[in-house]
Amino acid sequence: MTDQQTGSAHGLALYDRTARDAAAVVIEAYSTSFALACRLLGPRVRPHVRAIYALVRVADEIVDGPALAAGLSPDAERIVLDELEAETLAAVRRGFSANLIVHAFALTARECGIGRELVAPFFAAMRTDLTVTAHDATSHDAYVYGSAEVVGLMCLQAFTNAGAQHPVEPAPHLVDGARRLGRAFQDVNFLRDLDHDSTELGRDYLRVGEGAASREAVLDRIDADLAAAAATVADLPDDCRRAVTAAHDLFAELSGRLRRQNAPSGRVRVPDAVKVRLAVRAWLGFAPRSARA
Numbered sequence: 001m002t003d004q005q006t007g008s009a010h011g012l013a014l015y016d017r018t019a020r021d022a023a024a025v026v027i028e029a030y031s032t033s034f035a036l037a038c039r040l041l042g043p044r045v046r047p048h049v050r051a052i053y054a055l056v057r058v059a060d061e062i063v064d065g066p067a068l069a070a071g072l073s074p075d076a077e078r079i080v081l082d083e084l085e086a087e088t089l090a091a092v093r094r095g096f097s098a099n100l101i102v103h104a105f106a107l108t109a110r111e112c113g114i115g116r117e118l119v120a121p122f123f124a125a126m127r128t129d130l131t132v133t134a135h136d137a138t139s140h141d142a143y144v145y146g147s148a149e150v151v152g153l154m155c156l157q158a159f160t161n162a163g164a165q166h167p168v169e170p171a172p173h174l175v176d177g178a179r180r181l182g183r184a185f186q187d188v189n190f191l192r193d194l195d196h197d198s199t200e201l202g203r204d205y206l207r208v209g210e211g212a213a214s215r216e217a218v219l220d221r222i223d224a225d226l227a228a229a230a231a232t233v234a235d236l237p238d239d240c241r242r243a244v245t246a247a248h249d250l251f252a253e254l255s256g257r258l259r260r261q262n263a264p265s266g267r268v269r270v271p272d273a274v275k276v277r278l279a280v281r282a283w284l285g286f287a288p289r290s291a292r293a
Contacts (some may be wrong), residue, residue: 020047021139023054024103030057033270036279038245042239048112048158049243051104056122056151058101059084063129064201074130081130085123089116092096112157113167121146134204143205144186145179152182159240177232181248184225188251191258192267222255223291230288247283250275252291 025163028035038049048118067077084102091097091106092115092124100200110116111135128139135143156178161167170178190197190205192265198202224249233244250270270278281289 006086015103016107018101019107020051022100023047023051023104026050026054026057033249033250033275036275037243037250040243040279040283042175045158045162045237046241047104048108048162049155051108052103052114052151052154053159054101055088055105059123059126063126078127078130081123081126085119088119088123092116092119092161108158111159111167112154114154114157118150118154118157121169123152129201129203133202134207136207140205142182147262148182148186149179150182150243152178152185159237171235174232177229180225181229181244184222184229185247185251187222187225188254188258191215191218191222196267207209213273219255219259222251226252226255226288226291230290235287242282242285245286245288248288249278249282252289253278255291 024047024190027038031053034081038046038053038249039051062077062081062084067080072080084099087097088105091099091102092109095106095110097103100148109119123146125143128143128146132139132143133239153175156170156174157167160174187206194206197205230248233241233248235245253266253270253274257270261268
């Protein structure tokens with residue numbers, strides 16, 4: 001099969017490429033910020049990170065509204081989520097899925113050493129969204145590990161192992177940096193989405209204002225996590241640093257804007273012009289900025 005659309009690709013190579021293209025479409029449609037950061041990754045790593053985020057996004061949509069809008073009950077949502085996890089793990093074992101997004105993820109997982117130890121906690125966190133409406137400190141930490149920290153660890157596996165013959169374990173300080181960056185991202189999103197999560201989804205991840213955690217304390221934790229993650233960026237592979245810096249700096253900007261917001265009133269956003277400035281700064285090779293800058 002060769003023509004102007006497929007070039008020389010055919011068979012499995014064409015299917016692999018199509019799966020990766022599908023993952024890129026998902027990211028472009030759902031997150032302009034992560035799509036921008038992904039463009040700063042080198043070609044060795046870029047398709048892998050897109051594949052990871054595409055699968056994460058599809059799973060997230062099962063529990064965050066679209067499945068419900070399609071008429072699925074919570075029990076049916078759980079079945080769909082369980083089926084997606086089973087298909088993902090099976091595809092990682094066998095190297096093929098009829099689901100293009102799962103197939104793209106499986107290609108990445110097999111090449112980069114992403115196994116059940118990271119996949120299972122992610123899906124467990126997604127299932128939590130079907131049953132838990134208010135989190136305490138313990139359940140918050142468990143949820144954030146599964147929903148965000150393991151995603152950072154998956155990306156770190158790609159940073160470390162994309163293109164390598166045999167996957168190796170990343171350095172411990174990079175593991176800590178990946179986890180803390182993922183945690184910061186998630187807590188920023190929790191603060192940004194307080195109203196939506198409460199009114200639309202009936203969830204409270206932080207219990208801000210109920211004595212469990214103050215908004216200021218959450219922001220302090222976010223800034224500490226961002227600072228710890230920033231300290232590890234210089235030790236990442238060259239073709240990953242710019243993208244990680246851009247993503248870090250975007251969330252540092254969000255943290256600063258949340259801190260300057262006197263009272264929650266609408267979702268805090270970063271204007272496109274500022275996003276571009278942060279991306280240019282990262283592209284020029286600057287170190288990650290401080291959240292308090």
